[in-house]
Amino acid sequence: MNSRLVITVVTLGLLMLNHSTAFARKLPPQKVEPGVEDFYLPIQEHIRHFSIYTPSNHSEKPMPAVFIFHGYGMDDRQMMQMTQFNTLAEEEGFLAVYPQGRNKMWNSKGVPNDLTEDVDFVDSVLNKLIQTRSMDTQHIYATGFSNGGLFVQRLACEMPGRFSAFATVSATIGRPQSESCSQAIPEPLLMIHGTKDPIINWQGKIHPLFFKFRTSRLLSVQDTLSLWLERNSCDFKPTTNFRKSSQQKNISLEQRDFSTCSTNERVIQLIIHGGGHTWPGNMTGSWITPWYLGKTDYSLNASAYIWNFFKQF
Numbered sequence: 020m021n022s023r024l025v026i027t028v029v030t031l032g033l034l035m036l037n038h039s040t041a042f043a044r045k046l047p048p049q050k051v052e053p054g055v056e057d058f059y060l061p062i063q064e065h066i067r068h069f070s071i072y073t074p075s076n077h078s079e080k081p082m083p084a085v086f087i088f089h090g091y092g093m094d095d096r097q098m099m100q101m102t103q104f105n106t107l108a109e110e111e112g113f114l115a116v117y118p119q120g121r122n123k124m125w126n127s128k129g130v131p132n133d134l135t136e137d138v139d140f141v142d143s144v145l146n147k148l149i150q151t152r153s154m155d156t157q158h159i160y161a162t163g164f165s166n167g168g169l170f171v172q173r174l175a176c177e178m179p180g181r182f183s184a185f186a187t188v189s190a191t192i193g194r195p196q197s198e199s200c201s202q203a204i205p206e207p208l209l210m211i212h213g214t215k216d217p218i219i220n221w222q223g224k225i226h227p228l229f230f231k232f233r234t235s236r237l238l239s240v241q242d243t244l245s246l247w248l249e250r251n252s253c254d255f256k257p258t259t260n261f262r263k264s265s266q267q268k269n270i271s272l273e274q275r276d277f278s279t280c281s282t283n284e285r286v287i288q289l290i291i292h293g294g295g296h297t298w299p300g301n302m303t304g305s306w307i308t309p310w311y312l313g314k315t316d317y318s319l320n321a322s323a324y325i326w327n328f329f330k331q332f
Contacts, residue, residue, distance in 0.1 A: 054105070060143050063136040065121060069144050070095045071152075072105040072115040083158035084114040084148065085329065086141070086182070088167030090189075091124045098164070101301050102322045111326060114154060118144055120167070127169030128196035137170065138177055145181060160329040162186040164298055165219065169193060172243070179204035184332040186325040189216055189296045191223045191243040194236040205251040205282035209328045211321060212240050213294025215313050244288055253280035257288070264318040269293045272319055287328060291316045298322075 057070045074082070085108070089098035095117035099105055108115040118141060126137045148154050161182045163171035168190025175185045176196055184207040191212075192200075218226050223237035238246065248255055257275040264270035273290040280286065291299060295313010300320035309315070 054109075055099070058147070060140070060147065062140045062143060065136065067121065067136075067140045067143075068095070068119040070117045070119070071148075072099070072108050072117075073152075074109050074112050074114075076109075076112070077153075079153055081153050081155035082112060082114050083155050083160070083329075084116055084152075085326070086116045086118065086144075086159070086161040088118060088125060088161070088163030088170055089120065089123075090163075090165030090167050093164075093167075094123060095119045098167075100303055101164075101298050103300075104322050107322055107326055113326075114148070114152065116144065116148065120170075125163075125166050125170035127166060127173050128193040128199075138174070141174060141178070142181070158183055158329075158332075160184050160186070160332075162188070162325050163190065164188045165190055165296065169237070172196065175206050175208065175247075176200035179206065182206070184208070184329050186328060187211065188298055188321055189213065189219055191219060191237045191240055192246065194238055197238055197243075197246055200246070200250070205280070205284045206247075207284045207286070207328075207332045208247045208251075209287045209289070209325060210240070210244060210247075211289040211291065211299065211324075213291040213296065213313060213316075215293055216296045217311075217313055218296035244286070247286050248277055248280075251277075251280040251282050251284045251286055253277040253284075253286055262318075264316060266317050267293075267314065270314060270316050270318070272316065285331070289319075289324070291319070299324075 054075060055070055055072050057068065060067050085104065087098055087102060087104055089095060098117055104115045149156060159182050161171050161174055168187030169192065171185050171187050172190065172192040173196050174182065176199065186209040188211045214221060219237065221240050223239040225235045254277065257277045260274045262272045271292045273292060275288040275290065277286040293314055294316050297312050297315040298321050299316040300322065301315055
């Protein structure tokens with residue numbers, strides 16, 4: 020084999036093995052942002068970290084809160100930069116809460132790890148904020164990307180009633196989690212997923228070169244959608260809208276709105292045709308983003324879309 024080809028193959032393999040390396044390269048250095056505060060909580064045998072962005076014009080009036088869960092290999096600051104939720108929180112007047120996963124990952128009951136206290140951690144963060152912040156407890160929401168999105172699906176099953184609505188990007192649900200979710204209270208859910216996602220593909224398969232997750236068991240995008248349509252007693256026939264990207268070739272958006280649910284909840288699926296394992300609207304990518312994670316739809320601001328979905332509930 021040609022020596023140059025060997026070097027190329029090895030390089031590709033090393034990049035594919037380390038998800039965190041890819042995110043570190045595509046995101047700029049961390050910055051200390053005004054309005055961001057860091058907090059630490061003892062959970063079981065560990066000290067866990069979370070950060071909060073509070074709008075500068077906040078008052079004593081209770082504010083909604085959005086919990087934002089990062090992907091595998093990321094941290095809270097990188098999630099701030101990728102999603103720009105702080106800017107949105109400043110404009111719309113809500114608390115942006117960024118829990119930090121231990122070892123930069125979350126236990127989603129589908130991706131193998133030993134992080135047993137993650138749900139307890141989120142419950143403790145909620146209780147801490149209720150005690151120390153002027154927070155509207157009827158309007159608390161959760162969204163997440165990739166491994167963080169998988170974890171949000173778990174929260175929808177295991178913390179019914181604590182959050183008013185959920186949204187996931189590039190994530191399905193762990194099969195073990197789905198099997199124990201039959202008693203979940205109906206919850207509004209938004210799912211955003213790219214058809215060309217190479218990391219968590221449409222069938223729920225994680226890329227085989229991610230050896231750390233080789234025993235993962237996830238449902239497909241369609242099976243995850245069906246699970247929540249059944250939980251919310253929704254008609255499986257949606258109202259569908261299509262829109263081609265105004266900025267990119269071979270990228271289009273399909274919105275499937277399942278609003279006829281007997282529980283008065285709502286399920287929306289956004290399909291990014293040609294989209295990859297990315298946060299739509301994220302402008303912090305580099306040359307590695309389309310090569311490694313697939314294409315980003317720049318015509319959709321996922322953060323704004325998610326917030327507009329949340330505001331309905």
